[in-house]
Amino acid sequence: MWVRKRKLRWINGLSPFQLIALFYLFAVTIATILLALPVAHQPGVEFAFIDILFTAVSAVSVTGLTVVNISETFSTPGIFILAFVLQLGGIGVMTLGTALWLLLGKKIGLRERRLIMTDQNQNTYSGIVHMIKQIIIVVLIIEFIGFLTLGTYFLQYYPPGEAYLQGFFGSVSAMTNGGFDITGASLIPYKDDYFVQFINILLIISGAIGFPVLIEVKEYLTKQAPEAQAIRFSLFAKLTSFTFLALILVGMFVIILFEMNNFFADKSWHEVFFYAFFQSVTTRSGGLATMDINQFTEHTQLFMSSLMFIGASPSSVGGGIRTTTFALVVIFILTYARGKTRIRIFRREIHDDDLIKAVVVTIMAMLSCFTAVIIMMISDPFTLNEIIFEVTSAFGTVGLSLGITPDLSTVGKCVLMMLMFIGRIGILTFLFTFKSDKTSGKYHYPKERVIIG
Amino acid sequence: MWVRKRKLRWINGLSPFQLIALFYLFAVTIATILLALPVAHQPGVEFAFIDILFTAVSAVSVTGLTVVNISETFSTPGIFILAFVLQLGGIGVMTLGTALWLLLGKKIGLRERRLIMTDQNQNTYSGIVHMIKQIIIVVLIIEFIGFLTLGTYFLQYYPPGEAYLQGFFGSVSAMTNGGFDITGASLIPYKDDYFVQFINILLIISGAIGFPVLIEVKEYLTKQAPEAQAIRFSLFAKLTSFTFLALILVGMFVIILFEMNNFFADKSWHEVFFYAFFQSVTTRSGGLATMDINQFTEHTQLFMSSLMFIGASPSSVGGGIRTTTFALVVIFILTYARGKTRIRIFRREIHDDDLIKAVVVTIMAMLSCFTAVIIMMISDPFTLNEIIFEVTSAFGTVGLSLGITPDLSTVGKCVLMMLMFIGRIGILTFLFTFKSDKTSGKYHYPKERVIIG
Numbered sequence: 061m062w063v064r065k066r067k068l069r070w071i072n073g074l075s076p077f078q079l080i081a082l083f084y085l086f087a088v089t090i091a092t093i094l095l096a097l098p099v100a101h102q103p104g105v106e107f108a109f110i111d112i113l114f115t116a117v118s119a120v121s122v123t124g125l126t127v128v129n130i131s132e133t134f135s136t137p138g139i140f141i142l143a144f145v146l147q148l149g150g151i152g153v154m155t156l157g158t159a160l161w162l163l164l165g166k167k168i169g170l171r172e173r174r175l176i177m178t179d180q181n182q183n184t185y186s187g188i189v190h191m192i193k194q195i196i197i198v199v200l201i202i203e204f205i206g207f208l209t210l211g212t213y214f215l216q217y218y219p220p221g222e223a224y225l226q227g228f229f230g231s232v233s234a235m236t237n238g239g240f241d242i243t244g245a246s247l248i249p250y251k252d253d254y255f256v257q258f259i260n261i262l263l264i265i266s267g268a269i270g271f272p273v274l275i276e277v278k279e280y281l282t283k284q285a286p287e288a289q290a291i292r293f294s295l296f297a298k299l300t301s302f303t304f305l306a307l308i309l310v311g312m313f314v315i316i317l318f319e320m321n322n323f324f325a326d327k328s329w330h331e332v333f334f335y336a337f338f339q340s341v342t343t344r345s346g347g348l349a350t351m352d353i354n355q356f357t358e359h360t361q362l363f364m365s366s367l368m369f370i371g372a373s374p375s376s377v378g379g380g381i382r383t384t385t386f387a388l389v390v391i392f393i394l395t396y397a398r399g400k401t402r403i404r405i406f407r408r409e410i411h412d413d414d415l416i417k418a419v420v421v422t423i424m425a426m427l428s429c430f431t432a433v434i435i436m437m438i439s440d441p442f443t444l445n446e447i448i449f450e451v452t453s454a455f456g457t458v459g460l461s462l463g464i465t466p467d468l469s470t471v472g473k474c475v476l477m478m479l480m481f482i483g484r485i486g487i488l489t490f491l492f493t494f495k496s497d498k499t500s501g502k503y504h505y506p507k508e509r510v511i512i513g
Numbered sequence: 514m515w516v517r518k519r520k521l522r523w524i525n526g527l528s529p530f531q532l533i534a535l536f537y538l539f540a541v542t543i544a545t546i547l548l549a550l551p552v553a554h555q556p557g558v559e560f561a562f563i564d565i566l567f568t569a570v571s572a573v574s575v576t577g578l579t580v581v582n583i584s585e586t587f588s589t590p591g592i593f594i595l596a597f598v599l600q601l602g603g604i605g606v607m608t609l610g611t612a613l614w615l616l617l618g619k620k621i622g623l624r625e626r627r628l629i630m631t632d633q634n635q636n637t638y639s640g641i642v643h644m645i646k647q648i649i650i651v652v653l654i655i656e657f658i659g660f661l662t663l664g665t666y667f668l669q670y671y672p673p674g675e676a677y678l679q680g681f682f683g684s685v686s687a688m689t690n691g692g693f694d695i696t697g698a699s700l701i702p703y704k705d706d707y708f709v710q711f712i713n714i715l716l717i718i719s720g721a722i723g724f725p726v727l728i729e730v731k732e733y734l735t736k737q738a739p740e741a742q743a744i745r746f747s748l749f750a751k752l753t754s755f756t757f758l759a760l761i762l763v764g765m766f767v768i769i770l771f772e773m774n775n776f777f778a779d780k781s782w783h784e785v786f787f788y789a790f791f792q793s794v795t796t797r798s799g800g801l802a803t804m805d806i807n808q809f810t811e812h813t814q815l816f817m818s819s820l821m822f823i824g825a826s827p828s829s830v831g832g833g834i835r836t837t838t839f840a841l842v843v844i845f846i847l848t849y850a851r852g853k854t855r856i857r858i859f860r861r862e863i864h865d866d867d868l869i870k871a872v873v874v875t876i877m878a879m880l881s882c883f884t885a886v887i888i889m890m891i892s893d894p895f896t897l898n899e900i901i902f903e904v905t906s907a908f909g910t911v912g913l914s915l916g917i918t919p920d921l922s923t924v925g926k927c928v929l930m931m932l933m934f935i936g937r938i939g940i941l942t943f944l945f946t947f948k949s950d951k952t953s954g955k956y957h958y959p960k961e962r963v964i965i966g
């Protein structure tokens with residue numbers, strides 16, 4: 061148990077959960093100011109405050125829902141600002157803040173370590189500083205490779221400056237799962253270019269599968285052969301990767317099944333494969349799309365809403381209830397139905413505490429989304445299906461839309477901003493924001509844990 | 514622990530949960546045969562098998578969803594058969610079966626007692642035989658009072674024979690929460706008759722609040738003053754009554770709020786009060802209505818769907834996840850958010866086991882309803898809102914509809930029959946149907962329990 065003499069400053073009275081919420085609010089404020097700068101806009105563009113705020117929340121939470129057309133509204137400096145905000149949101153305000161402290165040569169104290177730990181959902185104090193460095197290095201390397209690959213490839217479509225700008229923004233937007241586009245129509249211009257789609261899929265998955273997985277993979281890849289064999293992938297890495305993969309495959313399969321006689325009726329096998337593959341991957345958190353989702357049937361859209369509700373892996377750039385939460389809830393119910401109480405996966409036993417967390421996250425998330433849907437049914441004139449799609453997209457910080465975002469009422473925009481915020485910081489962090497710091501210590505155990513929501 | 518030499522008959526290999534499912538299936542079969550008898554129909558009426566089956570499932574599960582107009586389809590003997598099936602479904606096949614054994618002078622063994630216990634969700638063996646007698650007496654007395662009151666009152670509207678037939682069927686349909694009508698338009702003909710509405714509200718609540726509450730109230734009322742003071746209402750009775758009342762009040766309040774500028778815009782205060790009161794009560798499980806729910810806005814309809822999903826009290830004639838499940842889940846989340854683990858209500862501590870049950874029931878129910886909605890989006894051409902309303906109505910065995918039931922496809926009808934069946938036997942019983950008998954013993958504790966789903 062961690063004990064320390066408290067200073068009398070009010071900030072010390074806040075729990076890590078409250079501090080994280082506060083830091084994200086701070087990031088949104090900074091982003092709003094930056095995006096409101098006249099230099100960020102195209103000449104002659106006027107921008108309502110609520111729309112700047114919406115864009116800032118959408119960018120900090122790396123959701124990608126937009127009330128404006130990015131390329132028609134923002135200037136090139138504005139696009140760089142947006143990319144910067146996405147980076148800030150994607151890697152996490154906490155992580156970046158600590159990195160800054162590192163660069164300034166400050167030692168990170170236990171209090172600061174705990175903050176990071178909660179943001180990235182890590183359960184041990186040790187190795188956190190090391191981990192943050194790793195995160196930043198890995199993200200920047202992947203983004204740089206994405207930028208070079210896409211930029212160079214785009215030389216066939218655009219003049220060099222434009223090609224590398226498109227490559228830069230595309231790589232950042234895909235890796236951070238920002239889901240913003242400067243093409244004006246997401247990835248629809250590349251609907252027949254499977255290379256661009258495939259690079260985007262790799263970038264989206266890299267962002268959404270969770271930093272711990274990336275780092276474990278990196279360590280596995282960079283070690284020599286005898287050492288690599290000694291590396292044991294963590295329970296978390298196995299569970300989240302397996303669930304992630306399963307969701308993509310099931311998503312693909314169901315989309316193909318549901319659209320066989322509709323959107324896919326006149327498509328060739330490779331078009332079917334890539335449309336279904338890309339749209340399944342993008343519901344994890346990406347938010348980019350290679351088609352207008354309105355062309356799908358309503359039941360496909362509703363199914364995609366449920367995928368977006370699940371969202372990405374914890375400790376990733378994505379939102380939603382998170383893949384591990386979903387996996388634990390499913391395993392929990394199956395185990396309970398068979399009358400057992402101990403839950404084992406990959407030869408490890410799951411903590412009761414984690415199961416309870418998973419279940420609380422799921423039910424809280426459903427209640428939040430349902431309340432949001434009811435409010436938007438009152439405030440906005442769209443169909444129930446369109447609103448459910450928009451709500452789960454915001455909660456999962458996915459950013460897909462059936463096209464209603466620009467026409468939303470102010471109430472509707474506020475509801476979505478709230479959901480993006482909750483979706484990004486995690487519903488448990490949001491819940492614990494209203495709680496004092498006293499009991500948070502007991503959520504830490506020496507045994508191996510699974511990260512929830 | 515109960516140990517007994519097993520006979521070699523296959524039925525002994527079944528768990529109580531499996532036996533209950535089996536008995537309900539048996540009741541549906543009987544009901545289907547009875548309702549298919551030519552004497553039950555109006556002259557010249559032709560009836561598809563799927564529609565007879567649907568009516569049988571709807572009646573046994575006391576849901577009240579109908580694909581046909583009852584008064585135009587069924588003859589007077591048919592209406593008596595329907596009332597009999599409602600009675601059978603309402604009091605519970607298990608309870609009636611045991612009562613029959615009682616009448617035949619057979620002693621009820623432990624195995625049979627366990628069956629009843631699971632059906633009515635009672636957690637102690639003692640007093641079960643006594644309880645069943647009580648249930649039947651209380652139900653028949655309340656129905657008889659309802660029949661006399663309504664029948665005599667109806668003399669102002671109908672000739673005597675018709676008045677008492679309407680009174681008889683109306684009383685049975687309301688008390689069992691069957692929700693069927695022989696007026697051809699639910700209680701809409703009585704939309705200005707507050708007396709009829711009030712009697713119906715009392716009957717619906719009597720059926721839906723749970724038999725244990727009725728019996729505790731009866732004991733309280735029939736005891737002398739000093740004895741009555743000594744009676745302690747059970748935790749279950751308090752929790753379920755409080756939740757039931759709270760849901761009715763919140764339901765009324767929200768319906769008034771949502772319809773203030775729509776359906777209630779030109780209504781007087783007493784019309785507003787009775788429309789909102791009746792429609793809030795009926796979502797608990799009643800299924801009768803004093804208006805066409807289509808006249809409400811979509812957000813009111815969606816809100817009513819959530820009320821129907823919650824449903825009635827356990828050990829009642831209703832379905833859904835049950836009021837206690839909802840109450841425990843809400844209390845659980847509020848307690849968890851405040852960082853506590855022990856849950857206390859009315860100075861009693863809740864078992865962890867009951868919390869887990871509540872949570873499993875809620876999530877399973879959401880998954881079932883979501884799956885049903887997706888299937889019906891594919892099979893039937895109605896709006897998402899209409900389908901959600903129909904699905905939650907079936908799962909909560911409520912029987913309200915936005916009018917799509919008669920036009921459903923065969924797939925749609927099958928999905929709803931499945932939901933009515935699951936809603937009535939309880940999702941946990943349904944879940945445990947797939948489980949062996951071995952571990953069921955451990956769900957029983959000596960401490961005071963709360964009945965879940």
Ligand SMILES: [K+]
Nearest residue numbers: 123239347458
């Ligand atoms: K996104």
Ligand SMILES: [K+]
Nearest residue numbers: 576692800911
């Ligand atoms: K009913």
